[in-house]
Amino acid sequence: MTRKSFYITFVCLALFTLETACKKDASSADGAPPPAVVVPTGDMSLVTVDKPEQFPLVAAESADAPTELNATGSIFPDINREIPVITLANGRVVNLKTRLDDYVKKGQFLFSIESPDISNAFNVYLKASNDENVANLAFARAQELLDHGAISKAMWEQAENTEKDAKSDLNAADEQLKIYGVDKSHPKPEVDVYAPISGVIVAQNVANSGATGVGLSGSATAFTVADLTTVWAICDVYESDIAKLSLGQEAKIKVNAYPDKQLTGHISDIGPVLDPSIRTAKVRIELPNPGILKLGMFVTATFQSKTKNTYPVVPANAVLHLHDRDWVFVSAGGKQFKRIEVTGGKMLPDNRQILLSGIAPGQQVVSNALLLESAGSQ
Numbered sequence: 001m002t003r004k005s006f007y008i009t010f011v012c013l014a015l016f017t018l019e020t021a022c023k024k025d026a027s028s029a030d031g032a033p034p035p036a037v038v039v040p041t042g043d044m045s046l047v048t049v050d051k052p053e054q055f056p057l058v059a060a061e062s063a064d065a066p067t068e069l070n071a072t073g074s075i076f077p078d079i080n081r082e083i084p085v086i087t088l089a090n091g092r093v094v095n096l097k098t099r100l101d102d103y104v105k106k107g108q109f110l111f112s113i114e115s116p117d118i119s120n121a122f123n124v125y126l127k128a129s130n131d132e133n134v135a136n137l138a139f140a141r142a143q144e145l146l147d148h149g150a151i152s153k154a155m156w157e158q159a160e161n162t163e164k165d166a167k168s169d170l171n172a173a174d175e176q177l178k179i180y181g182v183d184k185s186h187p188k189p190e191v192d193v194y195a196p197i198s199g200v201i202v203a204q205n206v207a208n209s210g211a212t213g214v215g216l217s218g219s220a221t222a223f224t225v226a227d228l229t230t231v232w233a234i235c236d237v238y239e240s241d242i243a244k245l246s247l248g249q250e251a252k253i254k255v256n257a258y259p260d261k262q263l264t265g266h267i268s269d270i271g272p273v274l275d276p277s278i279r280t281a282k283v284r285i286e287l288p289n290p291g292i293l294k295l296g297m298f299v300t301a302t303f304q305s306k307t308k309n310t311y312p313v314v315p316a317n318a319v320l321h322l323h324d325r326d327w328v329f330v331s332a333g334g335k336q337f338k339r340i341e342v343t344g345g346k347m348l349p350d351n352r353q354i355l356l357s358g359i360a361p362g363q364q365v366v367s368n369a370l371l372l373e374s375a376g377s378q
Contacts, residue, residue, distance in 0.1 A: 059163025062361035073235030090213030135166035
């Protein structure tokens with residue numbers, strides 16, 4: 001080796017030694033342990049680390065809590081609070097003032113109908129009124145003649161029967177006008193239709209200048225108004241869970257659109273018929289509407305049993321929320337940790353959470369699941 005080659009080799013060794021010493025000094029100055037090294041394995045649920053002491057374990061405590069049953073469903077109107085707006089007169093819709101999804105108050109004007117039925121009914125009423133007046137006068141004269149012996153009893157009875165028939169025809173014509181909604185004191189060729197209750201128009205079968213009535217449109221229902229102050233949440237409950245429910249049982253309702261709000265309702269019906277394909281029954285929950293519930297919204301109902309069971313309780317940081325599932329890590333021996341799926345329950349004070357399934361009370365889990373999962377993802 002020449003002197004020049006020896007000199008170059010010596011300088012390189014000196015620089016390498018100096019760099020190693022600087023890194024060691026910097027690590028000692030920080031006082032922080034080196035980061036954990038994760039060793040990948042074939043099992044995706046296993047995580048292997050070189051320093052398992054960096055991920056301390058805690059024992060799951062125990063707590064008594066009622067068993068919970070979750071069911072999904074949708075919001076429907078209370079059919080007892082749905083009132084159809086019926087038009088018995090056939091005709092043409094004019095002056096339409098409301099439409100689908102509008103909120104209306106009881107007695108509010110909705111629309112008018114131009115109908116030949118109204119004119120015919122009023123003409124029948126006028127004729128019946130005239131006939132009744134004539135029959136009444138004839139009966140009064142017959143009564144006077146009978147009192148003076150000028151007519152027979154049979155003739156008086158005939159006049160009385162005629163007057164009764166005329167009065168019956170008049171009453172029938174009067175009732176027909178009331179059914180159509182016509183004021184006989186102020187008749188007009190149109191009939192006005194008003195809202196029967198306060199609520200939201202959830203169905204509309206008429207349009208301005210369109211036909212309405214059974215004879216012309218095939219349906220007497222122009223609108224359907226629903227009072228949405230109380231609604232139904234109808235959920236599907238599996239056959240195996242039906243025995244856990246009872247009428248009047250409380251249900252906690254969460255709406256997907258408002259995840260931070262929780263409503264309370266009560267079971268008002270458990271369907272007597274099962275869906276043969278998925279083996280579920282319809283469970284109806286009646287609940288007040290604070291103004292945020294809309295028909296068709298998806299909801300999750302939670303029912304609690306009257307008896308309590310013992311469940312494990314872990315720190316909330318020990319639960320990893322991943323892909324709409326809950327997981328915890330337990331020791332798998334040596335430097336390995338195993339990820340186990342659990343079912344998360346309600347939160348408790350001091351940032352703790354009940355686990356409904358997956359582990360048992362006393363079992364040890366990693367206190368910070370996210371930290372271990374993050375290390376495993378690196």
